[in-house]
Amino acid sequence: MPFDANLIAAIVDEARSHSVELPWIEFKVNYYDPQAIGEYVSSLSNTAALFSQPHGFLIWGVNDESHEVVGTGFDPDTAKVGNQGLSLWIATQLEPQVQFYFHKTEIDGKCVVLLEITAAYASPVKFRGTDYIRIDTSNKKLKDFPDTERELWAILSKRPFESLIAMENVSEEFILRVLDYPAYFDMLSLELPSGRKRIIERLLQDRMITKNDAGAYSITNLGAILFARRIRDFPSLERKAIRVIVYKGKSRITPASKEQIGGRGYANGFEGLISYINGLLPENEIMGQALRRTVPMYPELAVRELVANAIIHQNFFAQGTSPMVEIFDDRMEITNPGTPLIEKERFIDHPPISRNESLASFMRRVGVCEERGSGYDKVVAQTEFYQLPAPEIEIYDNHTKVILYAYQTFGDMTKDDRVRACYLHACLKRVNREYMTNSSLRERFAIPAKNRSMISRLLTETCAVGLIKVSEDSTADKNRRYLPYWA
Secondary structure, rough: OOOOOHHHHHHHHHHOOOOOOOEEEEOOOOOOOHHHHHHHHHHHHHHHHOOOOOOEEEEEEEOOOOEEEOOOOOOOOOOOOEEEEEHHHHOOOOOOOEEEEEEEEOOOOOOEEEEEEOOOOOOOOEEEOOOEEEOOEEEHHHOOOOOHHHHHHHHHOOOHHHEEEEEEOHHHHHHHHHHHHHHHHHHOOOOOOHHHHHHHHHHHOOOOOEEOOOOOOOEEHHHHHHOOHHHHHHOOOOOHHOOOEEEEEOOOOOOOOOOOOOOOOOOOOHHHHHHHHHOOEEEEEEEEOOOOEEEEEEOOHHHHHHHHHHHHOOOOOOOOOOEEEOOOOOOOEEEEOOOOOOHHOOOOOOOOOOOOOOOOHHHHHHHHOOOOOHHHHHHHHHHHOOOOOOEEEEEOOOEEEEEEEOOHHHHHHHHHHHHHHHHHHHHHHHHHHOOOOHHHHHHHHOOOOOOOHHHHHHHHHHHHHOOEEEOOOOOOOHHOOOOOOOO
């Protein structure tokens, strides 16, 4: 974000105070070469990460030997590459995207330009397909220094997304303006403090914000992504807003009738998001013990759990993508960036693992998601209770998708649908310390006893593909008990 003149001068003076250039700082006077500046963005970003610095700096107007302020004629506002501004041109050549800002000021009456570059995270920053690093105050290709490359990757792999900074050097007033702190205290069932200092102290305690040794505040990704009043106030997180799309028909080829992009943080906007989604869903009739009743096609608890899981388990370092909910006439798809950390066949029984543990922990504290890893169990149980086909998980190179299907009769389901439902029913029984039987599976599909042979065939087919097995203590065919393959 823009710095004021005093802060720019303080950063420049700190950089000049060292007898030699620090690895993550470079001084120039009137130097202008777009290709080289792009390489500096890559090398200084990667070097800052290597030395555990939040930023790298390229400073024009300072002599690189004497560190004297001499001024510069370089103006980033007018610099162009062809017909494109310098900043935009560099940004389009970076992979992954990293924040960088040009700041201009005068020091002792002389023009100084400060290029602030955020440290790399998740993976080294490349410029035009090549990643660079600073070696002995010179830019070098990272691949030519394998030991440094391994060290950098080891450092990057330990930096969780939540701890990174979304916005830095902000005032207490600014923090309370952009973060929905009343929602924070309300969701934690805490009384809202009367004084600003106590509010700030609590946000610091939960790492929603940080404070450095100089007393400057920064808003972390955790605080911004959970409690932003407007997610667009944080440019680095704006693309992480959840999208909800409703299509006319069963295909994406048909026009979308509605599309909404979330405007608030995940925590303070969650209840509104779920209410909005449920208001878009078609209805279904289910048979209770005595009466039919009309309910939303997809159980609210299942929708809630799957949307929460998409938020919590996403790969935040994936660029240009976000969690997405798509509603069709015959199904609902919830997609998140990243692939799961466990096998999709073990979603029901496996202990929870999250790549975003601080985010997951807070969402559990405020009751948005399950703490014991039983969320997907409830999704499966709810689809059985609502007499829906079993949910399906699809995994792609960089995304995970969970599909909830609209009501179908047993006869309308495909063989794969039936086998999947049989396997998940066995898993659900197992985690409840029970066994699947012909009778329990008939009840799951609402099949009368006279058609038990249909279920027997399904059990045989599911055994044949290796998803379930007969319990060792089963005897007569009529009373066979079944377990998932992993039990």
